[in-house]
Amino acid sequence: MEEKFKEYNNSEILVTTQWVEDHIKDFADQKGDYRLVESNEDPLLYHSKHIPNAVEIDWTSDLNDPVTRDYINEKQFEELCSKKGISTDTTVVFYGDKNNWWSAYALWVFQLFGHEKVKLMDGGRIKWEKENRKLVKEIPELPKAIYKSKIRNDKTVRVFRDDVLAAIKLNIGLVDVRSPEEFRGERLHIPGYPNEGALRGGHIPGAHSIPWASSIQEDGSFKPLKDLKKIYENENNLSKKQPVITYCRIGERSSHTWFVLKYLLGFENVKNYDGSWTEYGNLVGAPIEK
Amino acid sequence: MTYTNLPIKLQALLDEFAEIKEKSERYQMLIYLADDFTEVPPSVATRPFPEQNKVPACESQAYVWVQSDENGKALLDFAVENPQGISAKAMAFILKDTLTGEPLESLLRVDENIVFDLYGKELSMGRSAGLTSMIALMKAQAKSILSN
Numbered sequence: 001m002e003e004k005f006k007e008y009n010n011s012e013i014l015v016t017t018q019w020v021e022d023h024i025k026d027f028a029d030q031k032g033d034y035r036l037v038e039s040n041e042d043p044l045l046y047h048s049k050h051i052p053n054a055v056e057i058d059w060t061s062d063l064n065d066p067v068t069r070d071y072i073n074e075k076q077f078e079e080l081c082s083k084k085g086i087s088t089d090t091t092v093v094f095y096g097d098k099n100n101w102w103s104a105y106a107l108w109v110f111q112l113f114g115h116e117k118v119k120l121m122d123g124g125r126i127k128w129e130k131e132n133r134k135l136v137k138e139i140p141e142l143p144k145a146i147y148k149s150k151i152r153n154d155k156t157v158r159v160f161r162d163d164v165l166a167a168i169k170l171n172i173g174l175v176d177v178r179s180p181e182e183f184r185g186e187r188l189h190i191p192g193y194p195n196e197g198a199l200r201g202g203h204i205p206g207a208h209s210i211p212w213a214s215s216i217q218e219d220g221s222f223k224p225l226k227d228l229k230k231i232y233e234n235e236n237n238l239s240k241k242q243p244v245i246t247y248c249r250i251g252e253r254s255s256h257t258w259f260v261l262k263y264l265l266g267f268e269n270v271k272n273y274d275g276s277w278t279e280y281g282n283l284v285g286a287p288i289e290k
Numbered sequence: 291m292t293y294t295n296l297p298i299k300l301q302a303l304l305d306e307f308a309e310i311k312e313k314s315e316r317y318q319m320l321i322y323l324a325d326d327f328t329e330v331p332p333s334v335a336t337r338p339f340p341e342q343n344k345v346p347a348c349e350s351q352a353y354v355w356v357q358s359d360e361n362g363k364a365l366l367d368f369a370v371e372n373p374q375g376i377s378a379k380a381m382a383f384i385l386k387d388t389l390t391g392e393p394l395e396s397l398l399r400v401d402e403n404i405v406f407d408l409y410g411k412e413l414s415m416g417r418s419a420g421l422t423s424m425i426a427l428m429k430a431q432a433k434s435i436l437s438n
Binding site: 040041042043044045047048060061097098125126129197249250278 | 314317318320321324349350373374375376377378380409412413414415416417419
């Protein structure tokens with residue numbers, strides 16, 4: 001285990017690229033104790049090459065309901081896991097592009113179904129590539145698994161717009177992880193084109209601007225605990241005991257910060273607002289700060 | 291989707307994509323095209339690239355340069371700073387390969403919806419935003435040259 005992992009609140013939640021390399025065979029064995037899942041922003045990336053024996057979970061086509069803006073239900077989750085060789089007892093190791101935005105998001109969605117045996121590969125795909133580790137094109141053929149899903153419970157890790165509107169008036173930490181330009185509501189688009197799907201720019205009143213990349217080192221891996229404490233607790237006065245809500249544009253970057261606060265820093269009550277700015281910035285009458 | 295008056299090489303590529311039934315085949319075709327992407331030459335631009343050439347809403351930090359040669363024909367160049375931005379590289383290659391040498395005016399007729407013909411209709415808003423913005427910025431630059 002890497003030294004810095006020992007300091008995190010949950011020292012088991014991260015694995016190194018070397019650990020993944022050492023377990024490549026386990027990700028495709030019949031027992032199915034471990035499975036490796038790649039989740040990306042770029043839909044072509046997994047299909048171009050991926051870590052041997054990794055399967056893909058795509059946030060759009062696999063995790064989202066195709067009609068309602070919501071996540072899949074228990075039955076769909078069971079089918080997805082079964083197809084990917086994941087059983088109720090499998091430890092799922094996630095990794096992906098964009099410094100693990102989408103893999104943190106997939107890991108977060110797994111928490112809606114109470115699948116707690118999860119890990120994230122520190123540094124994501126970019127670190128693996130920079131270390132010149134093996135990538136292959138072959139998609140593994142894994143044995144179908146049996147998955148019995150728990151009842152989906154959104155209450156532990158997810159909030160909705162009414163919770164956010166209520167949070168503005170309470171002592172709840174709101175963390176906006178988008179870029180400072182997005183936080184300030186500056187126009188980021190070509191005139192005549194929608195501003196990232198929201199009619200209004202700015203941020204939720206009282207939100208702290210802590211861009212997601214604040215938690216990342218140059219090689220793509222997470223910063224050590226003392227640096228994370230400095231950013232989130234000292235500079236932004238967030239406390240582990242305080243309820244905290246993270247948000248971004250659609251909930252992916254904020255899943256990344258949710259991961260940092262929950263697992264690395266040990267915040268006791270941190271939830272992700274996946275409606276994020278594409279919902280809040282379109283809400284009629286919602287208060288906005290710039 | 292049917293478009294009118296698209297540059298012939300681009301239309302031919304869209305026709306080819308229209309024949310593809312399987313998503314995996316579509317992806318392999320795009321990956322194949324992305325492999326041929328070449329970055330903007332130093333004679334056109336060097337790092338740090340100007341902000342005005344940066345594609346808004348593109349997660350792969352793509353840049354676009356449109357120029358006109360002495361005959362009013364389009365010269366296109368692109369950069370994609372994210373090494374894992376394969377979709378952006380494929381888009382850049384397609385635009386450069388099919389539109390270079392076409393009259394500058396013809397760039398204005400390229401409909402942003404071709405992104406869905408190439409990448410599939412299931413492409414999410416977030417994923418399509420960067421790709422359509424590449425086309426939008428290309429058109430904006432062409433329009434600016436034509437109006438001067």
